[in-house]
């Protein structure tokens with residue numbers, strides 16, 4: 001058997017949301033909900049030198065563990081939908097490897113504490129990595145599969 005991958009959290013999310021049910025699914029969130037959703041990422045002291053230079057970026061990519069996700073599912077019904085979709089075609093937390101990715105606005109850095117907005121994570125979420133969001137991450141002419149079909153019907 002192959003050995004599993006072991007990851008060490010570099011920090012933790014401090015969020016006003018204490019439970020996954022405290023957050024609305026993005027498609028049903030009130031206007032500007034996530035813009036106003038602020039919190040902190042507290043980096044462990046031993047990793048603080050790795051934050052040097054990050055304060056110059058407006059947005060960061062945060063990779064994290066969905067630590068409260070429960071059992072994985074290969075088919076999930078996205079919020080407001082009736083048709084099941086493959087979990088890898090969704091942003092569901094219920095994944096075989098419960099890893100998530102959020103692009104957050106970096107409001108400021110105070111030592112090893114990052115102040116962020118756009119937060120869609122609950123308090124205590126273990127943070128596995130942080131990367132700067134750059135113009136290379138921005139793609140044009142994208143297709144969004146079943147999400148696109150849903151938007152067209154709604155519009």
Ligand SMILES: C[S@@+](CC[C@H](N)C(=O)[O-])C[C@H]1O[C@@H](n2cnc3c(N)ncnc32)[C@H](O)[C@@H]1O
Nearest residue numbers: 020023066067068069091100101102121122125
């Ligand atoms: C749809 S996921 C998207 C997260 C991320 N932007 C992504 O794409 O991977 C966001 C939902 O995950 C749930 N959630 C947030 N933090 C979690 C955690 N630590 N464990 C389990 N579920 C979490 C909340 O219900 C939230 O609405």
